[in-house]
Amino acid sequence: MASPTHSIMIIDDHPIIHDGLKTLLASEEALSIDIAASSAAEALAILATITPDLAIIDLSMDDSDGTYLIQKIHHQFPKVHMLVYTMSEEKLFGERVASAGARGYVMKTSRASMVKEAIYTILAGDIYFSPKIKKRVLKQKIGRGRGPNSALDTLSNREMDIFNLVGQGLDTVNIGGKLNISRNTVDTHRINIKKKLELSSGKALDRLAYEVIMQGKMPKKKA
Numbered sequence: 001m002a003s004p005t006h007s008i009m010i011i012d013d014h015p016i017i018h019d020g021l022k023t024l025l026a027s028e029e030a031l032s033i034d035i036a037a038s039s040a041a042e043a044l045a046i047l048a049t050i051t052p053d054l055a056i057i058d059l060s061m062d063d064s065d066g067t068y069l070i071q072k073i074h075h076q077f078p079k080v081h082m083l084v085y086t087m088s089e090e091k092l093f094g095e096r097v098a099s100a101g102a103r104g105y106v107m108k109t110s111r112a113s114m115v116k117e118a119i120y121t122i123l124a125g126d127i128y129f130s131p132k133i134k135k136r137v138l139k140q141k142i143g144r145g146r147g148p149n150s151a152l153d154t155l156s157n158r159e160m161d162i163f164n165l166v167g168q169g170l171d172t173v174n175i176g177g178k179l180n181i182s183r184n185t186v187d188t189h190r191i192n193i194k195k196k197l198e199l200s201s202g203k204a205l206d207r208l209a210y211e212v213i214m215q216g217k218m219p220k221k222k223a
Contacts, residue, residue, distance in 0.1 A: 006123050009035040009052040011043045011069070012085070013062050017108075021056065021085075024112050031119065040064030040072075047077045054123060057102070059086040059093060065161045065179060067093070067100050074101025081122050085115070088164065089216060094133035096157060104128030151219040152212070154196045162189045166206060167213025 008031050010018050018036045025031050035052055037043035040061050047055075055073065059066030070082055083104045084097050090105045097105060103122040106115055118128040129137060155163060158179075165175045172186045179186075190205060197219065199205050211217040 007052040167209035
């Protein structure tokens, strides 16, 4: 008896990623990659009519934050498993996307074999995160979380989105445009982020965000 074919959906605003994943998985007879969306709005519209077994999702979408998209899919289409496939470091977003409903996390710089392993692991009913993140996710599920692992864990999902974009060098106007929120809202979030991270100025926030997002340096855990 032939193995069942699993339907895969790609949600990414870069066509080259669509083509790359299709090429990568073309030889996998158990996988069918014939659904793709280039925006969150398009993805939700497609999912209203089609239910793939797995959605591969980028965290950086032009019309939406990936974490919020994951939350929407998880609540509206709970049968769809989700794998995050992104350039952002897992240590920054792994636990957040797991809480939102994602089943795994792979960086776009990972080996092809890791991407395939993640897909088959999730389709088999397991989760695919690094051992450290997986341990924390499982602790959360049984109510044994130990609180923030770093100062960044005190930020809300939206605050973390803004912190991420600040680290990439975007100014307030561009952040507001990307997240579809007003400049005043961005400024309010920046103030809250500074308070939570105990930063004295906007420049200090810009510097820390750059060090974390672009250089991979993590702030120390708050006492």
